[in-house]
Amino acid sequence: MSWKIKNYLREILDDEEGYSLYPAGIRTRFALCYPNQYSVGMSNLGMHIIYHQINAREDSAAERFFLPDKYLQKQYEHSNTPLLSLESQNPLYEFAVIGFAISFELDYFNILEMLSLGKVKLLAADREENDPLVIAGGPCATFNPEPLHLFIDAFIIGEGEETINNFLDVYLTARKKGLSRREALFCLASVPGVYVPAFYTHQYDTAGKLLHIEAAENVPHKVARQWVKNIDAYPGHTVIKSKHTEFNFYLIETARGCGRHCRFCMAGYCFRVPRNRSVAAIKAMIENVPAQKKIGLMGAAVSDHPQIDEICRFINEKKHPMSVASFRADSVTQLLVDSLAASGQKTLTLAPEAGSIKLRHIINKGIEDEHLYKSIDMGIKAGIHNFRLYIMVGLPEEDDEDIDAIIKMAIDLRNYMDKNKAHGKLTLSINPFVPKPFTPFQWMPMADMKRISSVLKYIRTSLKKIKYVEVLTESPKESYLQGILARGDRKLAQILYEAHTLGGSKSFRRVMKAHNLDDSFYLYRQRDIAELLPWDTLDMGVNNSYFVHELEMAKEQKRTVRCFKGCKRCGVC
Known part of the structure; x- marks a missing residue:
């Protein structure tokens, strides 16, 4: 049956342009894994960037692995074939290094599934000298790797372009010297931005709280998050062109990091400081986009780029349709909105995050109602009549009045759309705050799940009779599982392991109870x-005192201004 799998993978490969394939034995093989399906993984710009970095070297070759879709899953199960790479259709266990790019906590279960399918030992402690080295990077690896510490040999903390090269330099040197697996890991632990969890011991008190973290001798007590100072030196764009991605865009990164200081946003702190690519560098990437291909501009807030209008004009001159990953309602320009409309975009997405001014001040969002109305005006002028709002419920200090403010905001915006003859849909996308x-x-608790379920039902019911208002909500159960994993400790790794053996995420809470772990401890x-x-082994560069200061500012509902030149507030600069 494996021939069906290989043919299926080759058909995907035949529809791609830009992948790399090297003869066996010339380079060290690196399995670049995304723990979700192909369409999701190939829409992740980080995958393209790291793939390019590994293959740009003369001593390593990256091949891609993804979680099988339903068809492939059946073929693997029926044939007992190990998980195969896309490029050469070789099994996962034959690769020297296996690297996971992790963006979402719920994909932790998929990591174990892919290792199992690939016939790779799940537990790092069980792997022997000739077994692959399993590493992980990406946002989840950067902010809290501990729930995965049993399975991952080493984590890349922060941005990966420079660290992956330093990692491979040390790893390949260790292999040439014939060092043992443990000796190689010890060498890797000295690479800036590489965290080897096996060299750190966590001790707990009788209440289950973390009491002490002890680092092995000659291993850093803190692992510093790495970030690229000059992002122009590392182009950020689609490397492998495929029409089977989620949106079928050619991705181009305009900026990295964010200096807005939104207090709920991990990316705003873990990937600080904000760095804009130069217009020249962005134009050079646009020049290489295939004719008529739609460009997807990527960044924490694309509209914050100081020369966004010049970028839009250049894309328009080159006759490319375009889209953006996100923009801020207080920095969006009419030219950007016009360009999106001309590209066929039917919906503008805005992210007030909360309905009340009080909560927006607490989370330091900085979006006022006037910004929402102005953005709607721009959309209507450009011919866009559908609008989507991103909202969170369960934010700190939230009360019933704040929930009513969401409903009022939706009704007021809907009335404003009708008054201005925008008869499209107003969609509220509402997620529980994690x-x-x-x-x-x-340090804050999550809101009680029963209350959140009740709040979501109340919002849906209140807006049900309002014409052309749609309410979409994320599953509270999934959000709260995400909440457990996001701030989890090492004890959860064993729970993940046992849940995997019992079928995956649906067994997680049951296994927690069997181990007398109360989810309220984490939530x-x-x-x-x-x-x-x-x-706390990791260092993002932000002083802990700054987090405390910002928490106090939130309690006092005070605003913090965005990053500015010469600022020394948080410690990163």
Whole structure:
């Protein structure tokens, strides 16, 4: 049956342009894995960037692996074939290094599934000298790797372009010297931005709180997050062109990091400082986009680029349709909106995050109602009549009045759309707030799940009879599982392992109970500022005192201004 799998993979490959394939034995093989399906993984710009970095070397070759879709899953199960790479259709266990790019906590279960399918030993402690080295990078690896510590040999902390090259230099040198697996890992632990969890011991008190983290001798007590100072030196664009991605865009990164200081946003702290690519560098990437191909501009807030209009004009001159990953309602320009409309975009997405001014001040969002109305005006002028709002519920200090403010905001905006003859749809995309590590809210409890379920039902019911208003909500159960994993400790790794053997995420809570682990310990507990946190081995460059200061600012509903030249507030600069 494996021939069906290989043919299926070759058909995908035949529809691609830009992939690399090298003869066996010339380069060290690196399995670049995305723990979700092909369409999702190939829409992740980080995958393209790291793939290029590995293959640009003369001593390593990256091949891609993805979670099989339903058809492939059946073929693998029926034939007992190990998980195969896209490029050469070789099994995962034959690769020297296996690297996962992790963007979402719920993909942790998929990591174990892919390792199992690939016939790779799940537990790092069980792997022997000739077994692959399993590493991981990406946002989740950067802010809290501990729930995966049993399975991953080494984590890349921060941005990967420079670190992956330093990692491979040390790893390949260790192999040439014939060093043992443990000796090689010890060498890797000295690479800036590489965290080897096996060299750190976590001790807990009787209440289950983390008491002490002990680093092995000659291993750094803190692992510093790495970031690229000059992003122009590392082009960020689609490397492998495929029509089977989620949106079928040619991705181009306009900026990296964010200096807005939104207090709920892990990316705003873990990937600070904000860095804009030069217009010249962006234009050079646009020049290489195939004719008529739609460009997807990527960045924390694309409209924050100081020369966004010049970029839009150049894309328009080159006759490319375009889209953006996100923009801010307080920095969007009419030319950007016009360009999106001319590209066929039917919906503008805005992210007030909350309905009340009070909550927007608490989270330091900085979006006022006037910005929403102005953005709607721009959309209508450009011929866009559908609008989507991103909203969170369960934010700190939220009360019933804040929930009513969401409903009022939706009704007021709907009335404004009707008054201005925008008869499209107003969609509210509502998600429960999940506190994340390395944010001022890292110590805060989540709102009670029963209350959140009730709130979501109340919003849906209240807006049900309003014409052309749609309410989309994320599953509270999934959000709360995400909440457990986001701020979880090492104890959860064993729970993940056993849940995997019982079928995956649906068994996670049951296994927690079997181990007498209360999910309220991870979800609803107010952590003390002085408490040792599972991720305290890592250093994002932001002073802990700054997180405390921002938490106090949130409680006082005070605004913090965005990053500015010469600023020394948080410690990163």
